[in-house]
Amino acid sequence: MAETDKTLRPEKRDSGFSKYIGKSPKELDFKNILYTKGNWRATITLNRPEVYNCLNLETLHELQAAFQDAAWDDEVAVLIITGAGNKAFCTGADMKEWKEEFLETPNDFYKWMGVFMETFERLRNLGKPTIARLNGMVVGGGNELQMSCDLAVAADDIHIGHAGTSRGSVAAAGATQWLPLIIGDRRAREVLLLNEKIPIKKAFEWGLVNQVVSRRKLDKAVDVMAEKLVNKLPECTRYTKQQLNFWRDFSWTMTIGHLRDWLTVHSSAMEIQEGIKAFNEKREIDYKALRRKMSNTDKNKST
Numbered sequence: 001m002a003e004t005d006k007t008l009r010p011e012k013r014d015s016g017f018s019k020y021i022g023k024s025p026k027e028l029d030f031k032n033i034l035y036t037k038g039n040w041r042a043t044i045t046l047n048r049p050e051v052y053n054c055l056n057l058e059t060l061h062e063l064q065a066a067f068q069d070a071a072w073d074d075e076v077a078v079l080i081i082t083g084a085g086n087k088a089f090c091t092g093a094d095m096k097e098w099k100e101e102f103l104e105t106p107n108d109f110y111k112w113m114g115v116f117m118e119t120f121e122r123l124r125n126l127g128k129p130t131i132a133r134l135n136g137m138v139v140g141g142g143n144e145l146q147m148s149c150d151l152a153v154a155a156d157d158i159h160i161g162h163a164g165t166s167r168g169s170v171a172a173a174g175a176t177q178w179l180p181l182i183i184g185d186r187r188a189r190e191v192l193l194l195n196e197k198i199p200i201k202k203a204f205e206w207g208l209v210n211q212v213v214s215r216r217k218l219d220k221a222v223d224v225m226a227e228k229l230v231n232k233l234p235e236c237t238r239y240t241k242q243q244l245n246f247w248r249d250f251s252w253t254m255t256i257g258h259l260r261d262w263l264t265v266h267s268s269a270m271e272i273q274e275g276i277k278a279f280n281e282k283r284e285i286d287y288k289a290l291r292r293k294m295s296n297t298d299k300n301k302s303t
Helices: 003-008 057-072 095-101 106-124 141-148 175-183 185-194 200-206 215-230 234-244 246-268 270-280 287-294 296-301
Strands: 033-038 041-046 078-083 088-090 130-134 137-139 151-155 159-161 211-213
Touching (some): 041 057, 057 106, 106 141, 106 246, 130 141, 130 215, 137 141, 141 175, 151 200, 159 200, 200 211, 246 270
Parallel strands (some): 041 078, 078 130, 088 137, 130 151, 137 159
Antiparallel strands (some): 033 041
């Protein structure tokens, strides 16, 4: 650390001046994420590569704790979020957890969704700029996670996508609210209704990410962007971010409670059950057969 940095930073950690300070990452003892701090940066790595860095309850709790620590640590100016490995940044909710714990007990999903909401709100309201380092595919809630960040830098060989209408969910924990703001209404409908993979270069052209670089240049590009953010005034940055959040906050608060209730009530619905089970069983859904099974016309023929 440069001597000039030492003279500018008050030594609060040992003075007993305030309890609102950051902790040592080792003290936090995370299991599902990696958390490091240094050089005015905090980095969170989702560390579940074997399940494409999806989000279960324990991971959400750890993210909340890391977000609070980064927010309270005055020696952190920028937060960077990424995923372990090269295959996935994040693929959203843990569908195995969903199948095993929520299909039969939807009230537990209501509780889980509350934690999910609080986690994303804590990230969005961190009070410091955030960068998503997109190292692999960005799917579903993973895209909502990266959109919760202020800026995003992506490797050039990844894709972004959503699968809610194909797999038994509704992408309304950020996607239905923010995609129209970021990429426009028609493109948002294309992403969320067709569920097709969006190559990252197209996502860049649409404005969904800020930079696309070769994988070998990803760390450098993120570091350069972080350094630019470090060299800005912290309170002016914080309030600029607060003002920029207005439309995201407005659309989120007007709709997220409805999503929480709708998904809870519909956990036992035929199409939700089939979508979640098919995903976990790694099989395709016969959508037309499902439509016929749900159809009033089909029911009338059998009577």
